[in-house]
Structure formats: C-alpha cells, structure tokens
Amino acid sequence: MIGITGASGQFGQRVLHHLTHTLSVPATRIVAGTRQPAKLANWAARGVTVRALDFDDAATFGPAFVDVERVLLISTDALDRPGRRLEQHRRAIDALAKTGVQHVVYTSMPQPEGSPLLIAPDHAGTEQALAASTLPGFTVLRNHWYFENLAHFMAGALASGTWYAADGAQGSADIARDDLALAAATVLAGRETGRQTYTLSGGEALTKAQIAQRVGAVIGGPIVVAQVPLEGLVQGMIGAGLPEPLARVFASFDTNTAAGRVAEVSGDFRRITGRDPQSFDDWLATDQSWLKTGH
Numbered sequence: 001m002i003g004i005t006g007a008s009g010q011f012g013q014r015v016l017h018h019l020t021h022t023l024s025v026p027a028t029r030i031v032a033g034t035r036q037p038a039k040l041a042n043w044a045a046r047g048v049t050v051r052a053l054d055f056d057d058a059a060t061f062g063p064a065f066v067d068v069e070r071v072l073l074i075s076t077d078a079l080d081r082p083g084r085r086l087e088q089h090r091r092a093i094d095a096l097a098k099t100g101v102q103h104v105v106y107t108s109m110p111q112p113e114g115s116p117l118l119i120a121p122d123h124a125g126t127e128q129a130l131a132a133s134t135l136p137g138f139t140v141l142r143n144h145w146y147f148e149n150l151a152h153f154m155a156g157a158l159a160s161g162t163w164y165a166a167d168g169a170q171g172s173a174d175i176a177r178d179d180l181a182l183a184a185a186t187v188l189a190g191r192e193t194g195r196q197t198y199t200l201s202g203g204e205a206l207t208k209a210q211i212a213q214r215v216g217a218v219i220g221g222p223i224v225v226a227q228v229p230l231e232g233l234v235q236g237m238i239g240a241g242l243p244e245p246l247a248r249v250f251a252s253f254d255t256n257t258a259a260g261r262v263a264e265v266s267g268d269f270r271r272i273t274g275r276d277p278q279s280f281d282d283w284l285a286t287d288q289s290w291l292k293t294g295h
C-alpha cells in the first residue's frame, strides 16, 4: 500500500488524481490520511482507503499507517506560527519510522538551509529529522513556489494596479501545483529507495515585472511593480489587514527571492516525470479563475 498524509488538501487531491488517472495505480493500493475523512468521500467511493490522520493527535498514527510501505508526507499549513509545523513533522517522522514504513517522500522548499524565509527552518528541520531517522529511505522534493500563489500575492496588485515588492527585481522559477503533484505521485508510486533530494522548479525564472506584464496583457490593464524597502512592504500588508506575524512571513518571501534563492532552474522535474513542466504562459492561458479582481 502507498499512503498520503494531508490528503484532502489541494495538493493531496491532485496527487490522488495522478496516482489513479495518470499512473493507473489501483485505488485499492492507496491509503489517504486526513483530519477530514468526509472531504474524501468521493475517493472512498472509488476504492481508496480513507483513514483519520492528524499530526497533532499521536493516537491516529498507528492505525493510519497499517500495511503502508511508502508514504508521501505533505507539509502542513501552519504558516503563521513558524516552528509548529516542524513539531508536527517530527512527530510524524518518528511514528512513520516506528510503524515500519520503508520510504517517505517529503514536500520541502528550495535551499531551505540558511534561508531568510521565516518558514524555512520548518523545512530545513524536517529534512534534518528525516536524515537523523531510522527510516530505510526517503526522497526530499524541494518544491518551488506554486504559480497558484499569485492569486494571493497579486490580489492587491490586481485591485490597485501596483504590485509592491522588496525582492530586488530577482527572478523566481515557479511551477504549477499540479506538476508538483505529478512528480510526488511518480516518486511515491515508484520503486526509488535510499536517500535522494530533488529540486522541482519551473522551466524559467521570471521577475515580478515579467509576470505583471503578462498578467496585465490578460486583464487588459497595466500592473506596475514598485520596489519598496522591506519594512514598507510589511507595513503595507498590516495596513491592508494582515496580522503582523503573517505579514512578516510573506515579506520574507521577497527577501528570499532577493537573495537569488529561488531563481535556479532545475532539470529534476523532467528526470522524474519524463516531461517538461507547464510554462507560466500555458498555465496563465488555462487557469484564469484567480484573476477575478480587475482594475
């Protein structure tokens, strides 16, 4: 059996899709762990085994991983409290090692060690926990940022026409979430053993100005990128209603980009899946649901 933690999230459900549809894994070989089993009723109806799993509830670990050999550990979503995710992930890794799981696949981020991104220590610490564990094998997937994040990061720019940034006009090699789900499903359903680390980026690094130009062309109005000091960016987000800790986390994405830490274009996606990742232009042409706020 192969298992997925956090299976009801957007990433988890695309992994379920790729396992069953793209890779033709029988649903009866799949265990989907989630805090919300009801959200996966449609997958249960198709033969997937849905089990209760909550990294904050140690009692769920044993029953969730019975007979499971390979597990995709999807990082949790507690962004506003850096450190909490690391506790959750450490607990899960301990449990996975004890229950006899042979291989764990983990969704990390690019260059987590020494990153100025405020949530990076969660990923760096989880990679260290995997390395220190007694697990026979694991694969770290250092996922670049989703194109889909733009729905959040560009919301203000779509409304006002100005995209505030503190990233030194550096590029970011983002990738479609669905492609990352395909790569994760491929490794999970495969036979890879040992300890591997891959970096999964899009095919090109784009600056915010390049993205703004392309999005502006679609919505039929210019979006101007304004570089501001980091603290100005933070205060702008707080002024727009974001709690300060979250504003500082989001602003640190720009600091991380400014340091050139997400500009690397890697061939690992092709190595795993045998094809190129979707380009930004193709993604933008097919997914415009997020462009609801025009100016």
Ligand SMILES: NC(=O)c1ccc[n+]([C@@H]2O[C@H](COP(=O)([O-])OP(=O)(O)OC[C@H]3O[C@@H](n4cnc5c(N)ncnc54)[C@H](OP(=O)(O)O)[C@@H]3O)[C@@H](O)[C@H]2O)c1
Binding pocket: 005, 006, 007, 008, 009, 010, 011, 012, 033, 034, 035, 036, 053, 054, 055, 056, 074, 075, 076, 077, 078, 088, 107, 143, 144, 145, 146, 149, 177
């Ligand atoms: N690379 C990027 O750009 C990017 C962007 C956003 C997020 N992420 C990371 O990638 C993950 C998956 O992304 P997504 O788009 O699927 O996010 P999402 O839709 O917000 O899903 C959040 C995920 O966190 C899981 N989770 C939360 N608390 C948990 C707990 N106590 N125990 C076990 N699982 C828990 C949820 O599982 P259940 O609800 O099923 O229990 C769900 O799968 C996120 O959680 C985050 O760590 C990466």
